[in-house]
Amino acid sequence: MKMSTRNRLPGTITEVVKGEAAAKVTLQVGDNHMVALITRESADELGLEVGKEVTALVKATDVMILSDEGVA
Numbered sequence: 001m002k003m004s005t006r007n008r009l010p011g012t013i014t015e016v017v018k019g020e021a022a023a024k025v026t027l028q029v030g031d032n033h034m035v036a037l038i039t040r041e042s043a044d045e046l047g048l049e050v051g052k053e054v055t056a057l058v059k060a061t062d063v064m065i066l067s068d069e070g071v072a
Contacts (some may be wrong), residue, residue: 016048017022
């Protein structure tokens with residue numbers, strides 16, 4: 001499978017919270033964690049569960065960066 005996304009973050013699922021329409025998926029990515037909100041249908045189809053190794057693909061038009069000087 002080929003993808004144009006360049007920001008690929010391999011990690012491990014640490015939490016999956018499913019609502020009626022959406023699922024909150026928390027990943028451990030190295031020393032950091034990230035949270036993704038996806039459809040519940042996608043979470044079910046992908047079989048997402050705690051401990052599963054996955055890759056987060058990040059493609060965004062906006063990225064905010066925080067430094068010691070404040071928010072950029």
